Amino acid sequence: MTVDAQPVTELPDPADYGFTVVPEEEIPAELASLVERVRSLMDAAAHTEAPPEALAAAADAVAKAEELIQGGRRQLGAMVRYTYPDGSIEYGTITNGVSGPVNPLAPPLLLEKDGEGGIRGEVLLNGLYQGPPGLVHGGWLAALLDQALGTASSVAGMPGLTANLDVNYRDPTPLNVPLEISARVTGTERRKVFVSGEIRHGGKVTAEGTAIMVRLSLPE
Numbered sequence: 001m002t003v004d005a006q007p008v009t010e011l012p013d014p015a016d017y018g019f020t021v022v023p024e025e026e027i028p029a030e031l032a033s034l035v036e037r038v039r040s041l042m043d044a045a046a047h048t049e050a051p052p053e054a055l056a057a058a059a060d061a062v063a064k065a066e067e068l069i070q071g072g073r074r075q076l077g078a079m080v081r082y083t084y085p086d087g088s089i090e091y092g093t094i095t096n097g098v099s100g101p102v103n104p105l106a107p108p109l110l111l112e113k114d115g116e117g118g119i120r121g122e123v124l125l126n127g128l129y130q131g132p133p134g135l136v137h138g139g140w141l142a143a144l145l146d147q148a149l150g151t152a153s154s155v156a157g158m159p160g161l162t163a164n165l166d167v168n169y170r171d172p173t174p175l176n177v178p179l180e181i182s183a184r185v186t187g188t189e190r191r192k193v194f195v196s197g198e199i200r201h202g203g204k205v206t207a208e209g210t211a212i213m214v215r216l217s218l219p220e
């Protein structure tokens with residue numbers, strides 16, 4: 001396999017292309033805690049068997065909470081800038097559906113460099129991500145792999161879009177247990193970046209994926 005997709009030493013700064021960029025460390029603690037609270041609320045709402053009066057009162061309280069945060073809405077497409085411990089920079093959309101730090105739908109997922117050129121992270125998926133009884137929905141596993149594979153390409157200096165994603169489900173993935181995710185670049189060819197990754201539970205691979213990311217070609 002050739003190595004035409006040259007890594008860049010510094011990622012393009014989305015601010016140079018008109019995107020709002022929020023440094024991760026500048027996300028207000030109050031927003032982080034609101035997002036965490038909403039995650040917990042979603043889990044509670046999805047599983048509650050409380051009586052109707054309690055449900056009606058809760059819906060009112062939520063409507064009031066929503067009113068409190070109306071006014072001032074972040075631009076769609078706003079980005080977040082992560083600074084890794086080694087000082088390198090990574091970008092993502094701040095409301096990314098799989099890993100956006102301010103998106104309550106996104107399970108808390110922190111991907112870090114694995115020291116060998118790839119990335120790794122841990123995630124715990126609760127009943128909100130259920131497919132078969134007690135098991136993680138396969139679509140969410142594919143989404144997590146997509147994100148990890150895209151991030152692996154990006155931390156290797158080759159950010160791009162997923163052109164192709166292949167997922168194999170090897171073993172059922174349980175809810176409510178820590179899952180380990182890892183991914184790395186395996187080769188390049190022109191603008192194509194080949195990546196592979198796994199999701200493990202207790203050391204055993206439950207899902208694995210490969211993808212072709214096509215490097216962004218940005219206007220000069």
Ligand SMILES: CCCCCCCC/C=C\CCCCCCCC(=O)SCCNC(=O)CCNC(=O)[C@H](O)C(C)(C)COP(=O)(O)OP(=O)(O)OC[C@H]1O[C@@H](n2cnc3c(N)ncnc32)[C@H](O)[C@@H]1OP(=O)(O)O
Nearest residue numbers: 012014017091146147150151154159161162163164190214
């Ligand atoms: C300004 C901002 C700066 C940003 C800085 C960094 C940002 C952070 C970035 C990243 C980190 C986070 C990571 C996110 C993770 C999540 C990722 C997603 O969910 S992505 C959403 C889902 N994917 C799409 O929506 C793509 C839709 N498809 C397309 O837009 C196009 O098809 C695209 C770009 C993939 C390719 O189009 P073409 O016109 O640019 O290029 P062509 O010439 O068609 O293909 C290039 C090569 O790729 C092959 N190719 C294309 N599609 C293929 C396919 N489906 N399967 C196999 N090969 C394919 C072609 O055969 C060609 O290969 P040959 O060089 O000729 O050998």
